[in-house]
Amino acid sequence: MPSFATLRHRMIVDQLERRGIADPRVLQAMAKVPREVFVLPREVREAYADRALLLECGQTISQPYIVALMTEALELTGTEHVLEIGTGSGYQTAVLCELAGRITSVERHPELSAQSAAKLQSLGCTNRELIVGDGTNGWPANAPYDRIIVTAAAARVPQSLIDQLADGGILVIPIGPANAQSLQAIRKLNGKLEPRELSACRFVPLVGSEAPQAK
DSSP: OOOHHHHHHHIIIIIIGGGTOOOHHHHHHHHHSOGGGGSOGGGGGGTTSSSOEEOGGGOEEOOHHHHHHHHHHTOOOSOOEEEEEOOTTSHHHHHHHHHSSEEEEEESOHHHHHHHHHHHHHTTOOSEEEEESOGGGOOGGGOOEEEEEEOSBBSSOOHHHHHHEEEEEEEEEEESOTTSEEEEEEEEETTEEEEEEEEEEOOOBOOSTTOOOOO
């Protein structure tokens, strides 16, 4: 088996650059963060496979390309405060820690949040706050946020997240039912939402008090 460093390099070239991921900061972050740390032990050999992988609690870690696509759509410059809904494995969180000023990440499964905290700490990712709670409510205590990223799909954007997004900010979220989801980047300008479709996608459903699911 090739080294993880070799597999990570192949991921950058074959999965990301060839599909149009061009932001050098995103590529650098993806090249730095060791994805193998964030997958289940039985999935380590598949850590850099071009697909989503299963996690505990019925959750998934998105395929590398989707992580890069969502991250690039946030248009991060290094100073932003980002709200992440769905900490999951902590991999997306680690990438965000490389690219933004401060990360607030909300996860509804205490087990996943605790595991992610330990992994992020081991990698020196300290510019983050992990919270166990209902992500559909956002986290008002730290609002407003310059960017919001949601790693689960809903029928529409929860109003709490819209309210907590700063004007001029960007929210990236998958919208739609399981068989017809659209990954969208939504910019908030003068209180109005301007969506841009990024790609078809497939995410686990967003669960919470403000997450009506598409029929």
